[in-house]
Amino acid sequence: METDLLVSLLASGVTPVDRHVVARRFGWALLAAALGATLLVVLFYGVRPDIGTVSATPIFWAKVALPVALAAGALAVTIRLARPGARVGLAWAGIAVPVAAVWLAGLIVVLMAPASARVALVMGATWRSCPFNIAFLSIPGFVAAFAAVRGLAPTHLRLAGAATGLLAGATATIAYCLHCPEMSVAFWALWYVLGMLLPTVVGALAGPKWLRW
């Protein structure tokens, strides 16, 4: 077929573009990610029994704030990476600032603690399972977010895959806060960040293959 004919084929009978399609796609993906991860927490790990009392303490909400901030930052970056020619620019700060903040706070906590208590503050009681639990919880969100990004038009596939993985990981971590008994900032700074890094790495590896269009 000649190119001219293709042009008229594409142009005839065009309908107005739905401007909200990006927002709707990510809305559904986030909903699936949150519901999926929460369901997995309830089914496999169980909500921590003292959630009623602990959710009244500021430290619990400080803990939830980390993945919430990272999810927001990753969402902003992912949406930009999913559209051709859009600059990410300042949106990177949405990922960098929460990570820097929790590392700084974790470092201060460790330095101020007596030397004998430091290992317990960093390793907690669940460091062995924590990153893998988060990675497991991120599976439904990972699939949903990749499907959303696939329907758009990412041009930097590896970066877009990584940002999508981080979005899934951060959403999963919010849900994991319902279960996780660790209340040390230093623990979150290391193991939560590692847990979110796992789906990020998988996303970076899978991006060039799964997001190609």
Add this chain to the structure above:
Amino acid sequence: MAGDALAYQTFLSELTRHLRGFLRRRIPQLSDDVEDLVQEILLAVHNGRHTYRPDEPLTAWVHAIARYKLMDFFRARARRESLHDPIDDYIDIFAVCDDEPAAARRDIGKLLEQLPDKQRLPIQHVKLEGLSVAETAQLTGLSESAVKVGVHRGLKALAAKLRAIA
């Protein structure tokens, strides 16, 4: 983009010329592939038009798509060449460059025939014969939304077929 077919056709025609120039400058030794790539980018622009935001520069958006498709083409070619003897691929290095559109090697019309009926018929009636969605629905027995979905999915499938051949 707002559904004005005439303005959109003008835009696509100008884009075609622009893309032809852009690609001929970048891959002058592969002039045979230029028209195929032009068609592939046009389809990509059309299928991805929901990702354009009017508050951003159109050229940046179009160029990002064109660059992406060109990179994708290079990658596919590199993969192919690692399997074949590359000598005859460079014979056309002396090919003359002109402004006339070269014939595309992949025939989109033939690819269209390979689509399933519920995608092919909507594209044929709405896009090639210029019927309305309602008329097409009546003619094919599909619902109006099925016609719209058929056109949409069909064009996506067409883009995927083009890519598979590349």
